[in-house]
Amino acid sequence: MSDLLIARSLFGTTMGFHIIFATIGVGLPLMMLTAELLYQKTKDHDYVIMAKRWTKAFAVLLGVGIPTGTIAGTQLSLLWPGFMEVIGKVMALPFQIEIYAFFIEALFMSIYVYAAERIPPWMRISSLVLVAFGAFASAVLITNVHAFEGTPQGFRIVDGEIVDVDPWAAFFNPSFIVTAGHVALSAYTTGAFVVASVAAFKMLRTPFGTRVYNFHKKALMLSLIAGGIFSFLTALNGHESAQYLHEYQPEKLAAAEGLFETQSYAPLAIGGFTDRETQRVKWGIKIPWALSFLAGNSFDTVVVGLNDFPEEEWPPLFVHTLFNAMVGIGSLLIFLSLTAFVWNKFLKKEHFPRFLMWAFVASGPLAVLGIEFGWVFACTGRQPWTIYRVLSTADSVTTAENLGILFILFALVYVVLGVAVVFVMLYYFKKNTVIEDINRAEQKNVPLYGSNT
Amino acid sequence: MAEELLAITVLWGFVFIYAVMATMDFGAGFWSMIYFNRPKIKATNVANRYLSPTWEVTNTFIVAIVVAVYSLFPTAAYTLGTVLLIPGSIILLLLAIRSAFLVFSNIAEEYRKPLTYISGLSGILIPGLLISVLPITHGDFVEFSDGRQSLDLAHLFTSPNEYAFIGFSISSTLFLSSLLLADYSKASEEMEAYTVYRRDAIMLGPVSIIMAFLIMFTLKREAFWIYENMIDDLPLLLLSLGLFVIGGLALFLPSINKKGVRGIPRLAVIAITLQYLTASYVYGKAHLPYIVYPEVTIASAFTDPSSFRAIFATYIAGFLILFPGFIYFWSLFMNDKRYLRQKQTKDPA
Ligand code: HDD
Numbered sequence: 094m095s096d097l098l099i100a101r102s103l104f105g106t107t108m109g110f111h112i113i114f115a116t117i118g119v120g121l122p123l124m125m126l127t128a129e130l131l132y133q134k135t136k137d138h139d140y141v142i143m144a145k146r147w148t149k150a151f152a153v154l155l156g157v158g159i160p161t162g163t164i165a166g167t168q169l170s171l172l173w174p175g176f177m178e179v180i181g182k183v184m185a186l187p188f189q190i191e192i193y194a195f196f197i198e199a200l201f202m203s204i205y206v207y208a209a210e211r212i213p214p215w216m217r218i219s220s221l222v223l224v225a226f227g228a229f230a231s232a233v234l235i236t237n238v239h240a241f242e243g244t245p246q247g248f249r250i251v252d253g254e255i256v257d258v259d260p261w262a263a264f265f266n267p268s269f270i271v272t273a274g275h276v277a278l279s280a281y282t283t284g285a286f287v288v289a290s291v292a293a294f295k296m297l298r299t300p301f302g303t304r305v306y307n308f309h310k311k312a313l314m315l316s317l318i319a320g321g322i323f324s325f326l327t328a329l330n331g332h333e334s335a336q337y338l339h340e341y342q343p344e345k346l347a348a349a350e351g352l353f354e355t356q357s358y359a360p361l362a363i364g365g366f367t368d369r370e371t372q373r374v375k376w377g378i379k380i381p382w383a384l385s386f387l388a389g390n391s392f393d394t395v396v397v398g399l400n401d402f403p404e405e406e407w408p409p410l411f412v413h414t415l416f417n418a419m420v421g422i423g424s425l426l427i428f429l430s431l432t433a434f435v436w437n438k439f440l441k442k443e444h445f446p447r448f449l450m451w452a453f454v455a456s457g458p459l460a461v462l463g464i465e466f467g468w469v470f471a472c473t474g475r476q477p478w479t480i481y482r483v484l485s486t487a488d489s490v491t492t493a494e495n496l497g498i499l500f501i502l503f504a505l506v507y508v509v510l511g512v513a514v515v516f517v518m519l520y521y522f523k524k525n526t527v528i529e530d531i532n533r534a535e536q537k538n539v540p541l542y543g544s545n546t
Numbered sequence: 547m548a549e550e551l552l553a554i555t556v557l558w559g560f561v562f563i564y565a566v567m568a569t570m571d572f573g574a575g576f577w578s579m580i581y582f583n584r585p586k587i588k589a590t591n592v593a594n595r596y597l598s599p600t601w602e603v604t605n606t607f608i609v610a611i612v613v614a615v616y617s618l619f620p621t622a623a624y625t626l627g628t629v630l631l632i633p634g635s636i637i638l639l640l641l642a643i644r645s646a647f648l649v650f651s652n653i654a655e656e657y658r659k660p661l662t663y664i665s666g667l668s669g670i671l672i673p674g675l676l677i678s679v680l681p682i683t684h685g686d687f688v689e690f691s692d693g694r695q696s697l698d699l700a701h702l703f704t705s706p707n708e709y710a711f712i713g714f715s716i717s718s719t720l721f722l723s724s725l726l727l728a729d730y731s732k733a734s735e736e737m738e739a740y741t742v743y744r745r746d747a748i749m750l751g752p753v754s755i756i757m758a759f760l761i762m763f764t765l766k767r768e769a770f771w772i773y774e775n776m777i778d779d780l781p782l783l784l785l786s787l788g789l790f791v792i793g794g795l796a797l798f799l800p801s802i803n804k805k806g807v808r809g810i811p812r813l814a815v816i817a818i819t820l821q822y823l824t825a826s827y828v829y830g831k832a833h834l835p836y837i838v839y840p841e842v843t844i845a846s847a848f849t850d851p852s853s854f855r856a857i858f859a860t861y862i863a864g865f866l867i868l869f870p871g872f873i874y875f876w877s878l879f880m881n882d883k884r885y886l887r888q889k890q891t892k893d894p895a
């Protein structure tokens with residue numbers, strides 16, 4: 094492997110690992126907040142127990158999310174010094190502001206967890222609001238750098254020198270709002286479905302109608318409602334993201350759809366594999382006219398095909414599959430929540446059938462996969478550029494050599510952390526059962542948050 | 547020049563704050579490991595009580611420094627990013643292990659011992675590597691050739707100066723953290739822990755000052771330019787030494803509010819922090835105008851002026867927003883008797 098390829102793989106692995114914890118780290122606080130608010134409203138102890146248990150899970154995830162994020166932030170400079178030199182001059186603001194978001198999250202997370210019993214309820218809720226806000230802001234701001242990479246503005250390059258820098262123009266680059274919105278919404282979707290997964294799994298393992306069963310059922314319903322709303326919003330906004338690609342990065346959309354010839358009334362290709370030789374999508378389903386409509390809201394929209402660009406600037410063609418997988422997962426999640434809604438509200442059934450329960454169990458991991466596919470699609474689909482049409486990936490990479498050993502070391506550490514985090518979670522929740530928390534919550538004067546470690 | 551100076555001062559400020567917080571952080575993790583098998587004296591307990599709520603905040607400062615380097619001095623970030631690939635990656639790997647296992651050790655009770663050992667040991671190596679950035683910026687170990695830079699690792703790790711820095715950083719980490727924990731235990735009324743940490747501080751103080759002299763001694767041979775600049779500020783160096791003596795004395799004076807107890811650790815903490823502040827000011831000033839000697843200066847590496855102004859504005863806004871948060875945090879964890887004097891020995895996770 095060339096050093097460039099290793100650098101890309103190393104960074105991609107870091108991001109792919111960090112994003113699992115980061116995304117849940119954005120989604121879970123919103124669920125915790127919802128549960129806390131429901132508790133204040135209903136005084137039903139189950140909700141405060143949910144908040145407590147999710148907080149513990151969140152604290153463990155932070156133990157991996159924060160160091161891997163630190164790795165990501167530093168690796169940007171270590172692996173892509175050429176890229177960060179440009180970012181430092183033009184687009185440092187989001188990184189800088191993100192630091193404040195990290196501080197807010199770190200400060201109030203500690204307050205929420207370690208001072209829970211010493212501060213009044215309104216302060217606890219405010220702390221949680223700030224934690225959720227900090228996580229949301231981190232995601233939005235870092236995504237802004239990604240948005241800038243796709244739609245750079247706010248500077249000019251004259252004879253290789255960066256001039257006329259306008260940092261706020263760079264900050265408010267065209268795709269900022271849409272992209273950041275998509276990342277935030279998909280993170281909330283993921284947070285909700287991860288909770289749904291666990292709740293559904295526990296329900297399958299608990300006798301129907303018991304106290305603990307009902308506890309998990311409440312968690313499941315809450316998360317399905319949240320997940321339904323957010324997955325729908327994610328899809329709406331994803332549609333808009335695709336329209337932005339049509340406008341600003343047409344070769345990425347063309348690669349996502351395996352479209353070679355520029356045309357109006359362009360078809361949407363679902364599934365299959367793009368074949369470079371025959372210039373078509375093999376074994377895919379074609380929906381006539383749909384792509385033109387999706388790209389520009391009318392069937393006669395002209396969608397640019399790959400052949401309009403020099404072949405060296407084509408993104409890798411497998412991004413078609415990644416894009417399909419993400420959209421597929423999104424549609425499935427919406428479908429699942431709708432089914433649950435109909436089943437519960439209109440058919441008024443007590444039980445969900447087993448296959449549906451297992452589908453709920455699968456929904457969390459699927460949402461995480463959706464995030465992974467989406468990011469790899471977005472980053473790989475931008476190739477060969479780190480900053481679209483300004484800076485190539487080859488010019489961004491470090492001049493240092495022999496990166497292979499580093500790749501192995503980092504991969505090893507991620508495996509260790511990944512295994513350890515699963516192990517610690519299982520250990521903790523086996524040891525501290527729901528029923529013990531219920532007992533604790535129902536006795537007065539027994540601390541719930543400070544209880545057990 | 548004024549803007550560059552302002553920028554480097556901000557960066558220096560971050561580095562100093564992080565240095566102090568990190569010594570406390572990594573040191574506390576180390577002590578928590580050392581006294582693990584002696585639960586009676588509560589030393590581990592006190593260390594964890596400090597560590598649990600603060601490590602996240604401390605970690606954010608390291609990110610703040612990295613971001614400050616590339617947003618204020620992008621060209622320096624290019625050079626530093628290139629030459630620090632190997633040491634930086636090792637630091638990151640250790641940091642990841644350390645933070646994760648620190649959190650895990652608080653959650654998985656039965657496995658607390660091995661987890662505490664892993665995080666304690668990996669943690670104490672980090673300051674030694676972090677400080678290596680300083681000798682690297684002195685330029686001797688960086689090769690500049692036709693626009694490419696690389697680090698001569700073999701040369702670095704055979705240099706006495708590098709080892710003086712490593713020794714200084716580890717001994718300072720242990721010194722400062724034992725001092726802080728002495729103060730923290732006294733405020734928490736854990737007198738056995740106080741005795742232990744006071745003793746550690748008394749032993750480690752002289753070690754760290756000897757290491758500081760070793761740094762000067764080896765600097766004179768290996769990076770004379772910075773040595774010379776530092777000696778120009780001899781009065782301040784002597785002041786720093788004086789503060790060290792005051793800090794040392796404070797550990798022997800009789801306590802004001804407790805009969806029969808020796809030491810005013812609060813005074814010692816303040817004096818020693820001021821000692822390090824003075825010394826790092828002298829070092830930082832002597833380092834100017836170079837970021838990486840002799841190729842990268844603060845002027846050649848400086849960012850675009852309009853970017854700098856925008857960033858500086860966010861520093862001010864960020865400070866105004868965060869300051870009350872820090873105060874509240876301090877009042878809850880450093881100053882709240884209910885937190886400090888916990889009756890049962892639980893360590894919330
Ligand atoms: C649960 C996760 C999830 C789900 C269900 C979806 N997405 Fe997505 N998508 C992401 C998670 C995601 C992401 C990981 O968050 C990405 C990667 C980069 C980004 O900005 O968001 C992304 C990127 C992304 C992009 C590329 C943006 C760019 O390259 O700048 C497009 C065009 C879409 N999405 C479109 C959709 C559509 C039409 C969906 C319909 C259901 C959809 N996404 C569902």
Ligand code: HEM
Pocket residue numbers: 101102104105106108109111112173176235236238239465468469472473475476478479486489
């Ligand atoms: C968090 C989820 C993310 C994942 C999973 C991810 C994944 C990847 C992958 C797989 C690559 C290698 C692409 C290739 O070379 O084919 C890559 C490259 C890159 N990504 Fe992302 N990325 C993520 C987020 C981001 C964000 C938020 C930024 C902006 C700061 C970013 C900036 C980059 C850069 C600079 C590169 C290297 C150059 C390049 O290959 O374009 N990534 N990422």
Ligand code: HEM
Pocket residue numbers: 108111112114115116117118119154155157158159160161162163164165166167169195196198199228229231232233235236276280602605606609
């Ligand atoms: C190149 C891309 C990225 C970089 C450089 C990066 C950097 C970081 C850093 C340095 C931290 C640790 C902060 C601390 O010390 O407290 C962190 C944590 C975090 N990151 Fe990332 N990050 C990246 C991608 C993302 C993305 C795409 C998201 C959002 C979906 C995200 C969301 C978070 C969140 C919420 C945290 C807080 C800790 C947590 O909840 O796990 N990050 N990140």
